[in-house]
Amino acid sequence: MTGRENLWMRPDRPARGPRPAFSRARLTEVAIRIADAEGLDAISMRRLATEIGAGTMSLYRYVSSKDDVIELMIDAVVADYLPPDAVMTGDWRADLRGFAVGVRQTMLRHPWVAPLVGTRQQPSPNRVRMLDAALRMVDDLGMSFNEMLTVIGTVFAYVNGFVEAELAEAEALRRTGLDLMEWMTLQVPYLQSVVASGSYPMVARMLTEGGQDYVDVGDRFDFGLDRLLDGIAARLPHASG
Amino acid sequence: MTGRENLWMRPDRPARGPRPAFSRARLTEVAIRIADAEGLDAISMRRLATEIGAGTMSLYRYVSSKDDVIELMIDAVVADYLPPDAVMTGDWRADLRGFAVGVRQTMLRHPWVAPLVGTRQQPSPNRVRMLDAALRMVDDLGMSFNEMLTVIGTVFAYVNGFVEAELAEAEALRRTGLDLMEWMTLQVPYLQSVVASGSYPMVARMLTEGGQDYVDVGDRFDFGLDRLLDGIAARLPHASG
DNA sequence: TGAAACCACGTACGACGTACCCAGTTTCTA
DNA sequence: TAGAAACTGGGTACGTCGTACGTGGTTTCA
Incomplete structure (x- = not known):
């Protein structure tokens, strides 16, 4: 993956050379698993590599940048926007x-x-x-x-x-x-001061009748x-x- | 700025000590200018500091993390969601x-x-x-x-x-x-292959009659x-x- | 007149993306 | 069947990032 070509226009299997140790599909799958569990910033090239059992720089044989990994992840998830058994009723x-x-x-x-x-x-x-x-x-x-x-x-x-x-x-x-409790503890005093100011009656209502x-x-x-x-x-x- | 307190509940001016060399308002203003011109990732604490004329770590007197800078930026911009001369008609x-x-x-x-x-x-x-x-x-x-x-x-x-x-x-x-031309050059061949496959008639129409x-x-x-x-x-x- | 509370900021650490390089493996060609 | 070509894995290294920590100076209060 030397840079400029389009990510989606590569042959599945190269003509020469040893067979690849893994695949872009595997890379994508691992990346999605990590992001689902720990969020997007948990994804780093090093982390992906160790999780797959490869050297960090080996990933660049499959993908030309981290950005490509992101694109692969998005495309994979978008695949089930419409579940396979979804029917078009015509309505x-x-x-x-x-x-x-x-x-x-x-x-x-x-x-x-x-x-x-x-x-x-x-x-x-x-x-x-x-x-x-x-x-x-x-x-x-x-x-x-x-x-x-x-x-x-x-x-x-x-x-x-x-x-x-x-x-x-x-x-x-x-x-x-933070957990929810700690987070609330941080926001509540500020919101109370907002309400106490009297300038925002609707927000005050939100906190009471919300x-x-x-x-x-x-x-x-x-x-x-x-x-x-x-x-x-x-x-x-x-x-x- | 030692961490846990709410960003929006700090006194404007501390009771003791020398007067601050700049302000959060100045920090916010510089950050927004950079982001407008070069995008969000152009913002780093080092860049902000040099632009302001301060040491990198001095920023942490005004803000407890880069995330706080982001929050300041958002709040400042949100201020003119409604321009000051906007009128409520009652409709x-x-x-x-x-x-x-x-x-x-x-x-x-x-x-x-x-x-x-x-x-x-x-x-x-x-x-x-x-x-x-x-x-x-x-x-x-x-x-x-x-x-x-x-x-x-x-x-x-x-x-x-x-x-x-x-x-x-x-x-x-x-x-x-990339500039627009280069970007198109990258996407077009792929889109052509999509159209050529014949599986996506609507996308094909998009490229012709769009x-x-x-x-x-x-x-x-x-x-x-x-x-x-x-x-x-x-x-x-x-x-x- | 200390002492307390603040200030500026240099140094340093661990993490990041990735350029570059080299050695090994497979396949095509002559 | 030899060797060139095209690929493979992956180690090392560079520049960047956020920020923990500490040191030394300045202002204000008791």
Whole structure:
């Protein structure tokens, strides 16, 4: 891996030389396991290498940089945005909703992926696959192709933004190494001083009545998603589904 | 700055000792300037220190870690989510829309902030201020407090997700150090091979008709935002404004 | 007039990504 | 069948990072 070529356009097996000791698939699998358990910054080339049982620099035979490892990880996870048994009903709204729910569930299983995929739009096999599937869901609805792209992009923006926020607190705990109790102990005095100032009545209400009729995170996700789909449906050229 | 206390609860000026050579405000300002111009990874404690004209370790008198610097940067930028001359018309929909547009514009001016603020939900002065302002926009609409929180969270999730995606390509260029031409040269052959496979007809269409009736990014943002607000408006307990 | 509380900052440590190099292995070619 | 070509694994080393720690100077209070 000497640098410039595209990560996704390499032959599986080189023509000459000894057979490789491992594979990019193995590398990806190990990296995902570490990131799931300990977060993205637990991933270093040295750590990956020892976990695989190889020398650090050997990884660079399979990948031209750490960035490539990240790309491999993203692509692998994106593969199950749509589970293999997902069916397209032909009802665009149900299909798109199922897709969004699947994306969220996958992102919750791999908490490091949402921030990455939100900020990296490089094409990769599974991202291409998912984009194609999503576009097929809104085909034949009387929209222009760019309108279809806009709709898909809108839904995905919402899902990504929501899940990032959803994971933010857990990530803060991981980043600081604190447990929930310690973290609260740090934030509460400040919030109390905010409330005491009297300048932020709504935030004050949040701290007092916020816990009252608690709304489940999944329900909040569904609410926003359904409102978005409502709004889109109302603007469709002709009512289909 | 010895570690555990909350960043936002320190006295402005210590009681004893010589007067500080600079300030957290100065530190924040320099950090934001660097990040705006060269991206977030251009920020290192050494770089900040030399730019300020101080010793590297002196920064730790003002801040207990690099993470605190990041928090200061975020809070400073969040301050102009709502420009100082922004008016609350009393029309919840117009106000919320103006807020969302303001957030996007601020995020575009500071391309590093969207990914950070999406994944960090720690309270800070300006974040609290913005949250309070947003909640006031949807007050008196007959919703419970948690419903209000859900609505605000939904809009913000969309804005954040959209802007992250919007900035993704530019960020990829910065990350790799390539210019647009070089980057295209790298992606195009792969995309051509994808199209040639015949398995992804929609992506193929994207490459051929995608550029035809080009939709402005701002218009796409507005579209999603307006559909979301449509959907929310339709579910409001009673029609007010 | 100490002593306490603060300040600036040099040195040093462990971790990181990766450029470069060399020796060994497989396969194609003559 | 010899040897060149194309690959392999991986050790060493460089520059960068965040920051723990300590030393010595300055200001303010008791």
